[in-house]
Amino acid sequence: xxxxxxxxxxxxxxxxxxxxxxxxxxxxxxxxxxxxxxxxxxxxxxxxxxxxxxxxxxxxxxxxxxxxxxxxxxxxxxxxxxxxxxxxxxxxxxxxxxxxxxxxxxxxxxxxxxxxxxxxxxxxxxxxxxxxxxxxxxxxxxxxxxxxxxxxxxxxxxxxxxxxxxxxxxxxxxxxxxxxxxxxxxxxxxxxxxxxxxxxxxxxxxxxxxxxxxxxxxxxxxxxxxxxxxxxxxxxxxxxxxxxxxxxxxxxxxxxxxxxxxxxxxxxxxxxxxxxxxxxxxxxxxxxxxxxxxxxxxxxxxxxxxxxxxxxxxxxxxxxxxxxxxxxxxxxxxxxxxxxxxxxxxxxxxxxxxxxxxxxxxxxxxxxxxxxxxxxxxxxxxxxxxxxxxxxxxxxxxxxxxxxxxxxxxxxxxxxxxxxxxxxxxxxxxxxxxxxxxxxxxxxxxxxxxxxxxxxxxxxxxxxxxxxxxxxxxxxxxxxxxxxxxxxxxxxxxxxxxxxxxxx
Numbered sequence: 001x002x003x004x005x006x007x008x009x010x011x012x013x014x015x016x017x018x019x020x021x022x023x024x025x026x027x028x029x030x031x032x033x034x035x036x037x038x039x040x041x042x043x044x045x046x047x048x049x050x051x052x053x054x055x056x057x058x059x060x061x062x063x064x065x066x067x068x069x070x071x072x073x074x075x076x077x078x079x080x081x082x083x084x085x086x087x088x089x090x091x092x093x094x095x096x097x098x099x100x101x102x103x104x105x106x107x108x109x110x111x112x113x114x115x116x117x118x119x120x121x122x123x124x125x126x127x128x129x130x131x132x133x134x135x136x137x138x139x140x141x142x143x144x145x146x147x148x149x150x151x152x153x154x155x156x157x158x159x160x161x162x163x164x165x166x167x168x169x170x171x172x173x174x175x176x177x178x179x180x181x182x183x184x185x186x187x188x189x190x191x192x193x194x195x196x197x198x199x200x201x202x203x204x205x206x207x208x209x210x211x212x213x214x215x216x217x218x219x220x221x222x223x224x225x226x227x228x229x230x231x232x233x234x235x236x237x238x239x240x241x242x243x244x245x246x247x248x249x250x251x252x253x254x255x256x257x258x259x260x261x262x263x264x265x266x267x268x269x270x271x272x273x274x275x276x277x278x279x280x281x282x283x284x285x286x287x288x289x290x291x292x293x294x295x296x297x298x299x300x301x302x303x304x305x306x307x308x309x310x311x312x313x314x315x316x317x318x319x320x321x322x323x324x325x326x327x328x329x330x331x332x333x334x335x336x337x338x339x340x341x342x343x344x345x346x347x348x349x350x351x352x353x354x355x356x357x358x359x360x361x362x363x364x365x366x367x368x369x370x371x372x373x374x375x376x377x378x379x380x381x382x383x384x385x386x387x388x389x390x391x392x393x394x395x396x397x398x399x400x401x402x403x404x405x406x407x408x409x410x411x412x413x414x415x416x417x418x419x420x421x422x423x424x425x426x427x428x429x430x431x432x433x434x435x436x437x438x439x440x441x442x443x444x445x446x447x448x449x450x451x452x453x454x455x456x457x458x459x460x461x462x463x464x465x466x467x468x469x470x471x472x473x474x475x476x477x478x479x480x481x482x483x484x485x486x487x488x489x490x491x492x493x494x495x496x497x498x499x500x501x502x503x504x
Contacts, residue, residue: 030387032079034070035061055370058082058397068384070392076102077392078374082400084407084435086384090394091443092431094381099123099444102376102393106224107217110242111210113295116280116288118448119303119373125281130296134448137274138189144452146268147189148346151456154185155343155463162468162498171473171495174316178309179204185456186304190297191252192259192270206248207301210241211486249294271300302486303449307368308456310487314366315358315461317494318414320470321478325416329354333466344462346455352462357419359457360427363402365414366480367439368487370399375445399488402437429454471497 058080061069067083081087090098100123104115112120118134121127137143158181165172183204187195195203217238220227228235256272275293279285288296319326332354337344349355374393381388388394403411408418419427428434429450431442440450447453464470472478473495481491 031070031077031389031392032068032384032386033065034072055397055399059400068386073393077389079388079392079394080397081394082397084401084404084438087396087401087438087442088431088435090383090388091375091396091441091445092435095443096123097377097379097381098375098394100376100378101445102374105221107214107220107238110239111295111298113289113292116292117295117299119299123378123444129278129281131448133274133278134271134300137269138271139448139452143269144455145346150185150188151346151459152343153188153194154181155460157181157184158460159463159467162464163500166498171476171497173493173495175309175313175490175493178312179305181460182305182309182312182456183301186301188270189304190271190300191256192268192273193252193256195252202248203301204305206241206245207298207305208486210245210298211302211306213238213241214486245298246291246294249297250290253290253293253297272297303447304452304456306486308453310368310489311362311366311453311457312460313490313494314368315362315457316464316470316496317478317480317490318362318365319358319461319465320472320494320496321480322414323471325358325414326465326470329358329462329465333462337466341466344459344466346459349455349458349462352458353420354416355458355462357416359454359461360419360429361414361416362457363429363439364408364437365402365412366482366488367398367402367437369439370397370488372396372398372438372441373445396438396441398438398441401435402439404436407436467501469499469501471499473497 058069058071059082061071062080062082068079068081068086071078071080081090101115101120104112104120108120109115115121116126116130118127118130121130158177161177161180162172162174165177180200183200184194187193187200187203217234220231220235220238253272256270257276272293275288275296278288280288319329332352333344333348336348336351372395374395376393377388377390380390402408405411427436429437429440430446431438435442440447440453474497476495478494479490479492482488483491
């Protein structure tokens, strides 16, 4: 009996080793170049590394093999592309081919309700329905304009928190206030209600616990059937975080549904209101489940809060570090709004080219994500003489494209002036004509909320400079070092001295 067990186990292990070896032998000549791969072991080692750990390794490999390389991460080949021309060829010229998403890993399958959200859904009818709903119902210019009052409300909250914090110390750590303000705004847009501080904090905490914990759960994706047996506590911890999220978001979803049924004249459409009546294009034409609505609301909150607050901190850090930028920006605002104005109105933003240049330079120099979400192809495709396989993932290196010295002079410097001579059509963030930077991605899977994110950055940066003078804390220089969390954040968060501008 023991002999048969040993033989069976040995045969199983040999088959597990032979399968990837044979796969490599058959496909290695076609795939983009990359380092030598040891089956199973290499996949395990790559899975243990975070994106921030992978990034310098990938750059070193690309200096050796070229701008398109292959790594074996998990069971699928992972293609990494840093060249902007190749990105344009893939995502713009062959957008439909590169618009798919790879199958979700085990943990992401749970968080995405089996890929029933916009960011991870396969390229097809379900994705089109969910994205069209978001664009038409919430991100349409008329709807965005309708939330102008919400932005003013959040600006008052943020200004009050900054003033209060400054009165208690010599400097303010601004990131927690930026995050709280963005959560207030996106929660209102998602659920339609101005929640109190305790509720906002609950939502923020449960969302961030999941986002910041994803790295430690990567190991669960290595042979999930195996890890569910040997890492039961880790799996239980992960499932517990998801249940915590459900316990916080589901009551808000159900309460909003009740409010919608008895809506009055002052009812303003929120994102969750658009989801109950959707009919998924499945065989049974079913409605979304509560679990799927939780996933979509979570995606909406994450996409609009963490990335925007991260970008806002990077931009304000450079404004503090380089006072001449702040002076020029303030003078531009002063030339547009009345001297006694309490705030910069949204209609004033279009008259401020230097403000727009500051925002674009912030997104170029400090993109919140250094990689877009992984793509996959609908069929094997030849790119730059190499086969991009259908069973692989395709990763585009956002930061490297925005730092390309062939496009940007002195690319690591913060110079908003470089965007002031973009021509009559302005700078193209969509990459349709040419990719010079792609902080929101490009092509068919470009972030649908990119215009809203730029509006939020312009509105809050303009008002923060109009209302306050920002200075570095004495003896504490602004450090622009990076650290990977859910987004690429400041390693040492911005601490600034903030003074109200009494006589503008």
